Amino acid sequence: MPKVFYVTTPIYYINSDPHIGSAYTTIVADIVARYKRMMGYDTFFLTGTDEHGQHVLRSAQSAQKDPKDFSDELATRFVNLWKELGISNDGFVRTTDDYHIKTVQDFFQKMYDKGDIYLGKYEGWYCVNCETFWTDKDLNKDKLCPTCNRPLEHIEEENYFFRLSRYTEPLLKHFKEHPDFVEPDFRRNEMLKILEGGLEDVSVSRTSFNWGVPVPFDSKHVVYVWFDALINYVSAIGYGRDEKMFNKYWPADVHFIGKEINRFHSLIWPAMLMSVGLPLPKKIFAHGWLTVNGEKISKSKGNAVDPRILIKAYGIDAVKYYLLRDIQFGNDGDFSEDNLIVRINADLANDLGNLVHRTLSMISQNFDTLPTPSEVGKYDDEIEKLTLETIKDYFRFMDEFKFTEALTTVWKLIKFGNKYIDLTEPWLLAHDDSKRERLATVLYNLSDLIRNVAIMLSPVMVKTSEKIFEKINQKFEGIESLGWHKTVAGVNVTVGEPLFPRIDIKKWKKVINMVNEETQKVDEKSQVTIEDFAKLDLRVARIIKAERIPKAEKLLKLILDVGGENRQIVAGIAKTYTPESLIGREIIIIYNLKPVKLMGEESNGMLLAAKDGDKLRLLTVDGQVETGAKIS
Numbered sequence: 001m002p003k004v005f006y007v008t009t010p011i012y013y014i015n016s017d018p019h020i021g022s023a024y025t026t027i028v029a030d031i032v033a034r035y036k037r038m039m040g041y042d043t044f045f046l047t048g049t050d051e052h053g054q055h056v057l058r059s060a061q062s063a064q065k066d067p068k069d070f071s072d073e074l075a076t077r078f079v080n081l082w083k084e085l086g087i088s089n090d091g092f093v094r095t096t097d098d099y100h101i102k103t104v105q106d107f108f109q110k111m112y113d114k115g116d117i118y119l120g121k122y123e124g125w126y127c128v129n130c131e132t133f134w135t136d137k138d139l140n141k142d143k144l145c146p147t148c149n150r151p152l153e154h155i156e157e158e159n160y161f162f163r164l165s166r167y168t169e170p171l172l173k174h175f176k177e178h179p180d181f182v183e184p185d186f187r188r189n190e191m192l193k194i195l196e197g198g199l200e201d202v203s204v205s206r207t208s209f210n211w212g213v214p215v216p217f218d219s220k221h222v223v224y225v226w227f228d229a230l231i232n233y234v235s236a237i238g239y240g241r242d243e244k245m246f247n248k249y250w251p252a253d254v255h256f257i258g259k260e261i262n263r264f265h266s267l268i269w270p271a272m273l274m275s276v277g278l279p280l281p282k283k284i285f286a287h288g289w290l291t292v293n294g295e296k297i298s299k300s301k302g303n304a305v306d307p308r309i310l311i312k313a314y315g316i317d318a319v320k321y322y323l324l325r326d327i328q329f330g331n332d333g334d335f336s337e338d339n340l341i342v343r344i345n346a347d348l349a350n351d352l353g354n355l356v357h358r359t360l361s362m363i364s365q366n367f368d369t370l371p372t373p374s375e376v377g378k379y380d381d382e383i384e385k386l387t388l389e390t391i392k393d394y395f396r397f398m399d400e401f402k403f404t405e406a407l408t409t410v411w412k413l414i415k416f417g418n419k420y421i422d423l424t425e426p427w428l429l430a431h432d433d434s435k436r437e438r439l440a441t442v443l444y445n446l447s448d449l450i451r452n453v454a455i456m457l458s459p460v461m462v463k464t465s466e467k468i469f470e471k472i473n474q475k476f477e478g479i480e481s482l483g484w485h486k487t488v489a490g491v492n493v494t495v496g497e498p499l500f501p502r503i504d505i506k507k508w509k510k511v512i513n514m515v516n517e518e519t520q521k522v523d524e525k526s527q528v529t530i531e532d533f534a535k536l537d538l539r540v541a542r543i544i545k546a547e548r549i550p551k552a553e554k555l556l557k558l559i560l561d562v563g564g565e566n567r568q569i570v571a572g573i574a575k576t577y578t579p580e581s582l583i584g585r586e587i588i589i590i591y592n593l594k595p596v597k598l599m600g601e602e603s604n605g606m607l608l609a610a611k612d613g614d615k616l617r618l619l620t621v622d623g624q625v626e627t628g629a630k631i632s
């Protein structure tokens with residue numbers, strides 16, 4: 001029987017831009033998938049997007065887009081991001097995919113047939129941002145969402161309910177019989193506590209909007225978005241469609257999730273699976289939350305950085321190494337750009353980079369090819385023993401998802417490599433012809449250590465590992481190549497550039513520019529009076545024509561109707577808006593701005609837009625207003 005491994009990430013809401021926090025789960029899952037593949041497992045790694053529900057619908061409405069078009073556009077952003085991050089997912093599920101919709105309906109029907117779904121009335125609170133129902137007893141006096149702290153909406157709806165209460169006992173039994181079902185331990189204990197208090201039935205459909213999967217036997221209802229989303233883990237691997245594939249991969253080996261969605265994964269999802277008679281996932285690992293430079297990730301703070309920006313500045317391998325090395329997986333952690341630099345300079349440039357560079361330089365200065373070992377000497381037992389011990393510890397830590405420990409143990413070996421150079425003093429051996437064989441052994445041992453390091457690092461630092469293999473001219477044959485003295489001697493090596501250039505702290509420019517609350521306060525000198533403001537003539541205008549300006553990729557030429565008068569303006573919005581999408585929109589312009597010429601076109605006024613990262617969002621009016629209306 002081939003060894004099989006199935007690993008998943010949460011599916012992300014499309015209406016939020018991915019940031020380093022959301023990329024974190026996917027990066028970790030990718031590393032685990034790569035590790036398992038290296039260990040010879042037939043691995044399936046799934047990620048995807050969560051596209052139904054009220055939050056996505058509202059975002060689509062405010063962008064004046066059809067929710068499906070909106071979803072198509074935004075899902076592509078995630079697909080592209082993962083590509084750019086070198087994520088090796090085997091599947092990408094979208095909850096608007098036909099096969100998924102059908103699976104959700106079949107699943108819902110099965111639960112209904114089992115007597116686990118009944119019609120009732122929901123009255124309580126709802127967080128649109130988290131798509132979560134809350135009851136009075138969950139809330140404190142300010143009635144904010146316990147997860148995201150945003151205001152809640154009170155809803156009263158006819159809903160279908162899932163008899164979750166029926167599953168309290170079976171779940172308790174499962175938790176007791178499978179102590180590793182939920183990790184880390186403290187997250188498991190939180191779930192156990194909820195279970196011990198008894199589960200209540202939960203609402204699983206909505207009727208006040210229709211952006212979702214229709215309930216198969218009652219089209220007034222759409223399936224509750226969380227219910228729909230959780231089913232992705234089985235729909236994507238062929239449940240009810242491709243039994244061979246499904247039976248191969250299910251149950252999942254691990255669902256990686258963030259701590260805030262543990263209840264859905266560790267209580268509701270298992271109960272849903274029990275209801276339809278499917279085995280439960282083997283493990284749910286709920287990791288902690290990342291802050292950035294000590295602050296909660298939020299757009300307004302300017303720290304919701306697009307991971308691509310970080311990767312462009314520091315390289316994907318360095319960012320991944322830092323995340324896994326510095327943030328203890330499972331706990332909350334802080335992404336600090338300062339600490340990232342420390343890791344790059346100390347661990348990557350100094351320890352690893354130097355070890356590789358020094359070893360290869362000495363080989364190329366003293367030998368034509370990678371030399372063969374012969375004369376065994378002092379410290380050689382130590383380097384061999386430590387390499388073998390490191391490999392053992394590395395496996396143990398990686399299998400337990402203890403990435404910090406796995407990397408720390410590899411770094412102990414790297415540091416020993418540098419120490420071995422200092423102890424064996426190859427530069428002295430090189431000056432003595434009678435020590436040539438000893439020199440060959442020392443350099444061979446170092447190459448062998450480096451090769452082992454490169455294999456162990458390969459799931460985390462894909463490119464670096466490939467580069468090392470190229471430099472020492474060895475074939476990467478997966479896990480089989482791990483072990484002492486498996487390096488092929490007699491091959492040409494390449495010294496080349498150091499693997500990681502040191503970052504010069506004096507010239508270094510941070511890429512995460514936090515908005516400092518102090519600087520946000522308007523200083524008195526820059527305050528304006530109402531008279532200053534009154535000088536601006538702001539008006540409502542309707543776009544009646546829009547076209548691109550040749551050779552100006554950011555600019556669009558717009559013809560506006562402003563109270564019956566036609567005006568031409570040039571606006572730098574072509575990266576966010578297509579000309580067609582603008583026709584008919586009501587916007588706000590500065591009417592009395594001095595005309596200018598841009599790319600040879602007259603611009604008679606300026607439109608207003610909000611900046612959202614590198615995107616722009618047009619300012620508009622609430623409801624229809626006569627064009628030309630003044631704004632005050």
Ligand code: MSP
Binds near residue numbers: 010025256260288289
């Ligand atoms: N769509 C649901 C999940 C459905 S899974 C069946 C959802 N989506 S989400 O877009 O809000 O993404 C949540 C996940 O993103 C978290 O569970 C976590 O894995 C990751 N993170 C988002 N922000 C994060 C941090 N600041 N830190 C670490 N991970 C975070 O919930």
